[in-house]
Every structure is written in C-alpha cells, then in structure tokens.
C-alpha cells in the first residue's frame with residue numbers, strides 16, 4: 001500500500017499542498033481528479049521523489065520510501081519525453097535495458113507491451129512519425145516495461161480517441177489485476193468514473209474526498225428518484241413530501257423527504273398506470289466533484 005500522510009508544499013508564500021493524505025492500494029485503479037492547478041502534478045512528483053516536500057510522509061507498506069523502491073516505480077510525466085528520432089521498439093527496449101534486462105528479455109517485454117497497446121504495426125517507425133495519440137501509447141509502454149509495483153501516470157488519457165482510451169484502460173486494468181498500485185490523474189470525469197475503483201478529489205491543494213467510488217456515490221446520495229411510467233406524472237407536484245426537479249409526461253425526477261414518501265409515491269404510480277422504472281438516482285462523479293470542491 002502506498003500511503004501519503006499530511007503532505008505539504010509551499011512555493012514561496014504560496015501553499016500549494018496542504019495536509020494531503022490518501023492511499024493507493026495494490027490491485028486497484030485510483031483516479032486523482034482535480035482542475036488545473038489543483039496540485040495533482042506536485043503531489044505525484046513528491047511521491048516520486050522528484051520534488052521535495054515541506055512536511056508529511058510517503059510510505060510503502062508502512063516504511064518510508066527508499067530511492068531503490070522509487071527507481072522501480074513507473075511514471076508517465078505530463079510532459080512527454082521520448083527521443084523523436086528513435087524507433088519505437090528500439091526505444092522501449094533501450095529503457096528496459098536501463099532497468100537491467102538483457103537484450104532478449106528486454107525485446108520480448110517491449111514487443112509484448114507495444115502489441116498490447118495497439119502499436120504492433122509501428123514497431124519499426126521513428127517516434128516522431130507517430131500521431132500524438134500513438135506517441136502517448138508508446139510513453140505508457142515506457143512507464144510499464146520494467147513491471148513496476150507502483151505506477152503513476154499524469155493525464156494518461158488526455159488527447160486519446162475513444163478507442164485508444166479503451167486500449168490503454170484495459171492495459172492499466174490488467175496491471176491492477178496483477179497487483180500493481182495504479183494512480184492516474186485526469187480531468188476527464190467520465191473516464192475516471194468508469195475506470196476507477198478508488199477516487200481522490202483535490203482542489204486548491206487540499207483533498208476534498210477520497211475513497212471507493214461506489215462508497216463515495218452512496219455517501220453523496222440524495223433522496224432523489226426517477227420515475228418512468230405510461231401515465232402523466234404531473235400528480236407528483238401535489239404530493240406531500242415531494243419536490244419535483246424535472247418532469248415531462250410520464251417521466252419525472254423528484255426529491256422525497258423520507259423513504260416512506262418514496263414507497264407511497266411508488267404505490268400510487270402503480271395504481272395510476274404501468275411503471276417502467278422507479279429507482280433512486282446516484283450522483284455522477286461530476287455532481288460529487290462540483291459539490292466537494294465548493
């Protein structure tokens with residue numbers, strides 16, 4: 001388990017991280033979400049030891065991180081950094097060899113990884129001839145080729161088309177399933193919501209919410225329901241304890257003051273017509289995000 005506790009960072013007078021604490025568990029994808037300037041990159045660079053912290057602690061399995069362990073981390077920085085004139089396969093083989101693999105093993109790993117990432121046809125091409133999306137896939141291969149225990153990716157999905165998002169996501173999910181701790185930052189809330197097991201929301205250098213995705217959605221659940229029926233749902237407006245939020249024909253979204261009211265509404269809806277669906281609405285990540293960053 002990678003654990004951050006009470007991390008603080010100042011630039012001059014400016015506090016950019018204030019008491020940042022969260023966990024990145026092995027076997028899970030943790031999404032790190034926040035707007036521009038929220039403190040995501042600063043936090044990641046502190047975890048990697050590329051930036052000094054002013055306070056707090058980063059531990060791995062309960063012990064402070066050693067430089068040796070950090071060298072084994074996989075990192076994809078936001079500023080991409082592959083050599084443009086090098087061939088894609090040669091590049092990833094070269095990086096694997098820097099981590100100590102022999103030529104044959106390095107080539108096997110690099111080829112397999114690039115194939116998984118959908119670059120099988122491009123192994124012999126220079127990095128600079130690849131589209132930006134494909135360069136990003138190669139960059140992800142670079143962060144993974146030494147099979148790190150901890151993987152930290154700064155905006156791995158930005159600039160990828162939907163198909164590439166799926167390819168990269170499945171590679172990351174596979175790594176997580178193999179027991180790797182994966183932390184990735186993103187401002188694409190829909191992607192994070194779909195992929196992540198755990199979420200960390202940061203704003204203004206402080207953690208606003210952290211935990212399991214489903215637990216967070218439940219914590220932030222409101223008493224909001226959606227009804228779809230074949231009748232006219234207008235009667236809901238006059239119903240005690242009900243506040244209609246949205247309404248069109250047989251469709252309505254409404255808040256209730258108690259579970260009893262919800263049950264009463266359901267019984268009445270069934271009496272009045274065929275009910276196609278009646279269900280509580282869980283908030284989307286984007287709704288939770290808006291709520292916690294205020």
Ligand code: ADP
Nearest residue numbers: 011014016034035036037038039040041042043
């Ligand atoms: P994010 O990755 O969430 O966009 P960053 O971690 O890059 O946010 O930045 C957090 C804050 O720290 C921002 O307000 C940014 O302007 C500030 N910052 C980052 N690097 C420096 C630096 N070298 N000097 C001064 N301020 C910095």
